[in-house]
Amino acid sequence: MNILALDLGTSSVRGLVLDADAVPRPGALARRRVTVLATAEGAATLDGPGYLTALIECLDELAAAGHLDDVGLVATAAQWHSVVPLGAGGAPLGPVLTWLDTRPEPLPGATGPADPVTFHQRTGTWWHRFYWSVRLPWLRARSGGVSARFAGLVEYVFSRLLDEAPMSVSQASGTGLLDIRTLEWDAEACELAGVRPGELLPLAPQGWTGRLRPDLARRWPALRAATWAPPIGDGAASNVGAGCVDPSRAAVTVGTSAAVRLAQRIPAGEPLPPLPDRLWRYRVDRDYVVTGTAYSAGGNLFAWANRELRLPQGPALDAALAARVPGSGTPADVRLGGDRPPGLAPAGCGQFTGVSFGTTAVDLLAGLMSALSYQVAADLAHIESTVEHPVEVVLGGGAIAASSWWRRTFAVALAPREVQHVPNPEIGATGAALVAIGRIDATAGPDPIGRTDDQELEATTEEPPPQYPA
Numbered sequence: 001m002n003i004l005a006l007d008l009g010t011s012s013v014r015g016l017v018l019d020a021d022a023v024p025r026p027g028a029l030a031r032r033r034v035t036v037l038a039t040a041e042g043a044a045t046l047d048g049p050g051y052l053t054a055l056i057e058c059l060d061e062l063a064a065a066g067h068l069d070d071v072g073l074v075a076t077a078a079q080w081h082s083v084v085p086l087g088a089g090g091a092p093l094g095p096v097l098t099w100l101d102t103r104p105e106p107l108p109g110a111t112g113p114a115d116p117v118t119f120h121q122r123t124g125t126w127w128h129r130f131y132w133s134v135r136l137p138w139l140r141a142r143s144g145g146v147s148a149r150f151a152g153l154v155e156y157v158f159s160r161l162l163d164e165a166p167m168s169v170s171q172a173s174g175t176g177l178l179d180i181r182t183l184e185w186d187a188e189a190c191e192l193a194g195v196r197p198g199e200l201l202p203l204a205p206q207g208w209t210g211r212l213r214p215d216l217a218r219r220w221p222a223l224r225a226a227t228w229a230p231p232i233g234d235g236a237a238s239n240v241g242a243g244c245v246d247p248s249r250a251a252v253t254v255g256t257s258a259a260v261r262l263a264q265r266i267p268a269g270e271p272l273p274p275l276p277d278r279l280w281r282y283r284v285d286r287d288y289v290v291t292g293t294a295y296s297a298g299g300n301l302f303a304w305a306n307r308e309l310r311l312p313q314g315p316a317l318d319a320a321l322a323a324r325v326p327g328s329g330t331p332a333d334v335r336l337g338g339d340r341p342p343g344l345a346p347a348g349c350g351q352f353t354g355v356s357f358g359t360t361a362v363d364l365l366a367g368l369m370s371a372l373s374y375q376v377a378a379d380l381a382h383i384e385s386t387v388e389h390p391v392e393v394v395l396g397g398g399a400i401a402a403s404s405w406w407r408r409t410f411a412v413a414l415a416p417r418e419v420q421h422v423p424n425p426e427i428g429a430t431g432a433a434l435v436a437i438g439r440i441d442a443t444a445g446p447d448p449i450g451r452t453d454d455q456e457l458e459a460t461t462e463e464p465p466p467q468y469p470a
Helices: 048-064 116-123 131-143 155-161 169-173 185-192 214-219 234-241 299-308 315-322 363-386 398-402 404-414 425-438
Strands: 002-008 012-018 024-033 044-046 072-077 082-084 149-151 249-254 258-265 280-281 288-295 393-395 418-423
Touching: 002 155, 002 425, 012 048, 024 048, 024 299, 044 048, 048 082, 048 155, 048 393, 072 155, 072 425, 082 155, 082 214, 116 185, 116 288, 131 149, 131 404, 149 155, 155 404, 169 280, 234 249, 234 258, 234 280, 234 288, 249 404, 258 363, 288 363, 299 363, 299 398, 299 425, 315 404, 363 404, 393 398, 393 404, 393 425, 398 404
Parallel strands: 002 072, 249 393, 393 418
Antiparallel strands: 002 012, 012 024, 082 149, 249 258, 258 288, 280 288
């Protein structure tokens, strides 16, 4: 049996095929870029139907190449925190708000949770623009009172593909409305969100699997009998794909955004350790939680710099970075997209200091990379306080796989901790597959996938050539 692993990310949609042990099959990868519509006012949205079309194109490509043959299971890593209002027929009533959208704010007169500390411990989140407790009232006010159901991007996509599409506990934990110990919708969080009967999707029961709708089973007959596992939040899936599923190892991943996270086994119903006030906590699944912090900056820093600063290209850029000491560069504030929670800084807070006529575009890029690395190092200390010992660190993600200089900078910033690197740029999809087959504590093969970022990579144990995310 093969596994089809989907990665529903912010900047791209990807589908790849793995073998029964969740090892990627060479060349079996399809990818489509998607565009986040970002504005100076803090909007950051995706077109839901367009996103669905991109995924369908990936599946068509894999089917045409015969890669879907023998697929018996579909696993999905999907972006957390997105939300879209759906009309009575399930069609979006507006664009999908992504995690990067900083516009939502509490309505006038709203007061927040009665006890913010216990609310944070119970839901793993804050009353913050990032979560549905603030986003749903804001969306409802902007919709003119039109009746709607609310779903994340992956639930919308699944509703168009599958016979049913409840919300997984992993995705629900990213909404801020779930009690992460009891795995039930939290009454106070739902009250803050103004949730009305029927507005939230049901939670997927234990053991739930989905099936393709009959019309799509005719389109992709190889998937007719395949079962679809509950979607996993992309950050949680990346921890699993990086082999970071116990308190001895933390994962630092850099894709479009960046995060540092520690996963541990705490089954539903068991007491949770105290949660520091700067950290969030979500669910990997019913047995594991993940604790950490995340940033609006990541590979998108390079995308911005590459677009605006006339950087050298290819080997010339690699050589220019290699000539710099890891961790160096023009001092920078990387909050170009604002803060992730609990911070409240709006988009547009990024800045450089100490710029002179001698400052180059590569100096600015290096400064952005360095600033994020040291920010991660500072926050990792808060995560280590939850386990009371230093941890090893595993670096992963497409942006990390692309830049050896950034990997060395992280190693300098995180010293004296041991720092390792997972060269597989598809750790999210691979991690989702490991969860789906019940091998969450296993690690899939480290070799790069046959193709990524629309270019061919040879199957080799050597370091893959840099391909910075666009």
